[in-house]
Amino acid sequence: MRLLDLRNGVVAIIAAGLLVSGCGASGGTSAASPAEASVPPASAPTAATPEASAPEAVSADLTFQFWIGGDADKAAWETVTAVAMADHPGLKITVQGTPWPDYWSKIGNQLSNAGAPCIVGMQSLRLAAYADQLVPMDELMTKYGVNAADFDKSIFDSMKHDGKLVALPYDFGPLIVYYNRDAFKKASIAEPKPGWTLDDFTKAATKLTSGGKFGFTTASIDQEYLSWVLDLSGAEVLDAAGKLAVSSPAFVDGYKKYVDLMRSGIASPVTVAGYDGYVNMLGEWQSGTAAMYVDGPWMVISNRDAVKFDMGMAPMPAGAGGSKHYTAGSGFGISKQCPTPDAAFQAIVSMTGDKALTGLASVGRAYPARPADAEAWYGAAKIEGARETLDYATSHSVPWLTPPNWVQMADLFDRTGLQALTGELKPEEVLQTVQDQGGL
C-alpha cells in the first residue's frame, strides 16, 4: 500500500503534466478546417488601413489565448475580438485567458500539442522562445496590404525573430518613472521633466527618503535591473552577435551602479524575487510608501485609478551616456497549428487596427502600437505630462532583444539578483552566475 502511494507520489508531477498537456490539447480551439475556411484571393486590394482590407468571405472559428487577470480583463478583450467579428461576420473568436504568472507554461504546452489556439498573445521579451511555433507574417502583411509603417518601429521590430515578423503588436511602451506628485510638492522638490539626470533623480530620492518613506522602490525583475543598466552604462543583455553578454565589463559596470544606487538607502529593501517582488514594489508605490518606481505605460490607467495622490510620470533619468530606454510590448501571433492562418491574420489585423486600439485606449487598457491611435489614449489617460514624457521616451528607445531562453535566464537573474540587492553577493558574482548557469 505504501509502495503504491510512493509511486503515485513520485510520478504525480509527470501525470499532472500529461493531464495538463491533454487539457491544453483540447483547450477549446475550434478552428475551422481548411475546407471550411474561406480566404480572400492573394490579389486582395491594398488599403491604407487594415479595416479597409476586410474581405467579405472569410469564415472560421478561432480561439484567442491571452493573459487575463479576471472578468474585467476578459470583457475588455472580448470588445477587441468583437471588432474583428464585426469586420468579418464569418469569424467567431472565443477568448481564453490564463493569469500572467501561469500564461507562459500554459501556452508552451498548448503550442507543443495538437489543438493549440489559433491566435496567441505574445510579449516581445518572451517571443523568441515561441517564435518557431508561430506563422511568419511577412507574406500575409503583403497579401492583405498591412503597412508596417503604421506601427511604432521599435515595437514592430521587437516582434521579429530571425528577421521574420511573427506577431503584430497592439501595445508598447518605453519604461518610465511613475512618481507621487504630492510627495514632490510636500518636499519642495522640482518635478522631473524629460532630460532630467541621474543626479537629479538621486537628489530627489534622497530628500524623499524620511520617516519610514522611501524615495524609490525597485524589484529583482528583468524590467527593473535591465532598464537601469541600460540607463547607467548603455549595456544590453545581448552583444552585437546576439550572445548573452551580462558579464561584459559595460554590463557589470551598469549593474554595479544600479545595485549601489538601490543599496544607498534611497530605496526600500527588496525582500522577494520575481513577480511577487513586482507586486510588492507596485504596492509600495501605490500606497505612498515609496515616491517613485519604474514601469511601462501599460500601467498608467490602473495606477491612476489605484492611487490616492496626484500621479506624475517622467522618462528614466539620463545616465552617463544620455537617455536611452528600452521598449517592450505585446501583440498577437498565429499558431503554426492553426488550420486557417489567413483568417487568423485578418482577425489580428482587426484586433490591432485603429478601431480596436482606440477602443482599448478609451478604457485605458494599452498604449497603442499605432502612433496614430495615441491621441485616444492620451484623452483617456488625462495625466499631465503624459504626452511629453512618452514622446521623449519613445524617441530615445531601443528594442528590448532577449535570447530564446529568456524565461529561464530571467528566473535565474531574478533570484540571484535578489542576493545582490540584499548584499549577500557582489553584483559581479551575480552576473557571472547568470552567465555561467544560464541554460544549466
Next chain:
Amino acid sequence: MAIDTTAPPPKLSPAPRVSKRLRDDRRHALIFLGPSLIGLAVFTLFPTVMALVMSLFDWPVFGNRTFIGLDNYARLLGSPVFRQVVLNTCLFVVLYVPLNLIVSLGLAAWVSPKIKGRSAFRILFFIPVMAPIVANAVVWRFIYQPGGLLDSLSQSVLGSPAPSFLASSATAMLAIVAMSVWQGFGYNFLVFSTAIDQVPQEQLEAAAIDGASGLERFRHVTLPMITPSIFFATTLTLITSFQVFAQPFLLTKGGPGNATATLVLFVYNEGWRFLHMGLAAAAGWVLFVIIMAITAIQFRGQKRWVHYD
C-alpha cells in the same frame, strides 16, 4: 478380502462446482478491481514508464526529440545547481521530519488525557491542514516580511528590526520549514492522538501502581504501543517532505539564488517553465529513486523497533 477393481471410481461432481465458484469470484474481483486497475495503468504506470523514456531523450517541448541515452542524468549529476537542489531537499527533510514528528507527538501526548477543551484543541490543530496552502503562504509572508508580525514584534520588544527572513539565504529555508511544520503537523497529530487513545488503560494503571512516573509511563508503555503509528507517520512524512513544492514555490520561488530550490520545484521549472521535458523527467526519476531507497530502508529497519503486538 478381495478388492473389486472393477468398481467405478467415485464421482468428482463437487470439483467443477468449486471451479465455477472460483471463476465467478475471479470475474467479480476483476469487475470490482477493474476501474482501479485502469486508473493505475493510465495515471501511474504509463506516466512512470513514459517519464523513464522521456528522460533518455533530449525532449524539448518544441522541435525534434533526440535519443541521448543517459546524458540527461549525466548533465544533472554534473550540475552544481542540481546538486544544490538535492542538498536543499535533504536539508528540508532533515529539519522538517523530526520537527513535525516531535510537535505532533508532543501535542498528541499533551491532549491525550481528558483535558478541558480537548476536542477544540484537536480541531484547532487540524485547521492548518485543511486551510488552502496558498492562503497560508500569504499569511506567513506577512509574518516574515519587513514590517510584518515578526519584524514589528522585534522592533517593539528588542528595539531592532528582525532579519528579512525570506530574502536571506541563511534564514529562507528555516522560514519555509517553520511554515511547513505549522501547516503539516495536524495530520500526524490526529494519527498519534488516536493511537494514544487506544493504549489500554489497565497497562498504564499497572505501570502507575508499580511506581512509574508520567514520563516513564509515556516512554515505556505508550511509546512502544504506538510504534506502528509512528512508523506510518514517519514513512508518509518522509515521502511527502521529499516532494515539497508549494511552500518554496509560493514563498521564495526557490530563492534567494538557489537557497530554497527543491527537487520538485526543479522538475516543475525545467519541465513546464523552461520546456526541457527530458531533463525534468530525469530529475523526477532521481527523486523517485531517492524516495524508493529511503522507504525501502525504513521498511527493513522497522522490524527492529515497531511492535505490532
